[in-house]
Amino acid sequence: MTEKKRITFPENFWWGSAWSAEQAEGRGETGKAETVWERWYKEQPYRFYNRIDSSITTDHIHRYKEDVQLMKETGHNSFRVSISWARMFPDDGVGTVNPKAIAFYKDLFTEMNQNGIKVFANLYHFDMPAKLQDKGGWESRDVVDAYVHFADTCFKEFGDLVYHWFTFNEPLGPILGSYLEDFHYPNIIDFKRGAQAAFFTILAHAKAIQAFKKYSFESKIGVILNLSPTFPRSQNPADVQAAKIADLFYTRSFLDPMVKGEFPSALVDLLAQNQQLPADYTESDLTIISENTAQILGLNYYEPRRVKARSSAVNPESPFLPEWFFEPHIMPGRRMNEYRGWEIYEKGIHDLCMDIKNNYGNIESFISENGMGVANEERFMDESGQVIDDYRIDFIKDHLAYLWLAIEDGCNIKGYHLWTFIDCWSWINSYKNRYGLVSLDLPTQKRTIKKSGEFYKQLSDDNGFDYDVDLLVR
Known part of the structure; x- marks a missing residue:
């Protein structure tokens, strides 16, 4: 029988969590343009679980002082928020900046800093102002310009309060959801239009970094990417090739241009062969992308990607999709989070970090999201109303053990942020699955720290925990 070892993380490690404006703030009274989520709910409320919209969510805009104290009580020394473009520019995402929004974010960031919680500020988390979507969304150069103006305004207003900046959270998500997979407004199935939107998203990232460089901030600016290591079913050449192509679409497509400055x-070549390259791009655009890359990288890791060679022919009349070149592989024996439908594979976090070390210059990075969504957590409440979520504690420990191993192997990892802090609204899934360290009773807005929140405080205080490291494999 092996003995547990104390795993210790580097000094000044970032312990915290993340959420977004649309998922946590609520609409409030500050003035706010309609977002694509608010519009979609009006048009198709039946697409949203239990028909719950984002009008109140966690009501953070009214309860931020209470929430900052809960951050302290759950061990946060850092926290990632997003700044609502629609709140900052309530005249449809452009026009005159909203002084009430500036006051809210300044108050929030000041409160966090005064309580020893570093502000990680993200500029875009899926919440496009609806009127800008009407102008083409990320397919439009005008919207790129509007985003850069929004970003520059945030740098000027909040630059002295923010520890690190991020241009986008999971920019692949809106492309997949809007243009390929029907889970994001405006629900178009058209890869080439999606490729154009992806290109302009990458250009917006670069132009925001270009604007950021005008200032003499001590902070860095980067991007948050959802990344999964891709594994072939076997070493059969057809499976290996399928995995390489899947990896190009889902990992390298944003990672390479945003971190290396090149596609x-x-x-x-693959997109050119299939007539799917974006139509609108210039050499000047490519130069801006090459010269303005991420200075820090957030890694969102939830599950691995497993693929195999296709076993059936593609219908040539069907819309072009990445799945023309591979199929998902359901690995026998995999462990699942049955509520979310995701595989639990802790070692993947080590594999991901090693990829960044070996292929992306070991850029300064941190785990910006990792977490476990569980439905009907009230089943696990004790008599006092606390959720006893040992499953989440085990999930965190197992992933952190492999993150520690990655650091031991030389990865430049500076922190770990959980998804999420307080149970928050989760897009079309609304509150179906709960992820928080703090439970939320939606009708009363009562917050109660879960057992995992108590564990997270101890984890942060100790900067580590005991674990059987002999179980880890490289």
Whole structure:
């Protein structure tokens, strides 16, 4: 029988969590343009679980002081928020900046800093102002310009309060949801239009970094990417090739241009062969992208990607999709989070970090999201009303053990942020699955720290925990 070892993380490690404006703030009274989520709910409320919209959510805009104290009580020394573009520019995302929004974010960030919680500020988390979507969304150069103006305004107003900046959270998500997979407004199935939107998203990222460089901030600016290591079913050449192509679409497509400043040539060639390259791009655009790359990288890791060679022919009349080149592989024996439908594979976090070390210059990085959504958590409440979520504690420990191993192997990892802090609204899934360290009773807005929140405080205070490291494999 092996003995547990004390795992200790580097000094000044970032312990915290993340959420977004649309998922947590609520509409409030500050003035706010309609977002694509608010519009979609008006048009198709039946697409949203239990028909719950984002009008109140966690009501953070009214309860931020209470919430900052809960951050302290759950061990946060850092926290990632997003700044609502629609709140900052309530005249449809452009026009005159909203002084009430500036006052809210300044108050929030000041409160966090005064309580020893570093502000990680993200500029875009899926919440496009609806009127800008009407102008083409990320397919429009005008919207890129509007985003850069929004970003520059945030730098000027909040630059002295923010520890690190991020241009986008999971920019692949809106492309997949809007243009390929029907889970994001405006629900278009058109890869080439999605490729254009992806290109302009990457250009917006670069132009925001270009604007950021005008200031003499001590902070850095980067991006948050959802990344999954891709594994072939077997070493059969057909499976290996399928995995390489899946990896190009889902990992390298944003990672390479946003961190290296260049697009993967194999992906460009593949899209060109299938007439799917974006139509609107210039050499000047490519120069801006190459010269303005992320200074820090957030890694959102939830599950691995497993693929195999296709076993059936593609219908040539069907819309072009990445799945023309591979199929998902359901690995026998995999462990699942049955509520979310995701595989639990802790070692993947080590594999991901090693990829960043070996192929992306070991850029300064942190785990910006990792977490476990569980439905009907009231089943696990004790007599006092506390959720006893040992499953979440085990999930965190197992992933952190492999993150520690990655650091031991030389990865430049500076922190770990959980998704999420307080149970928050989760897009079309609303409150179906709960992820928080703090439970939320939606009708009363009562917050109660879960057992995992108590564990997280001890974890942060100790900067580590005991674990059987002999179980870890490289």
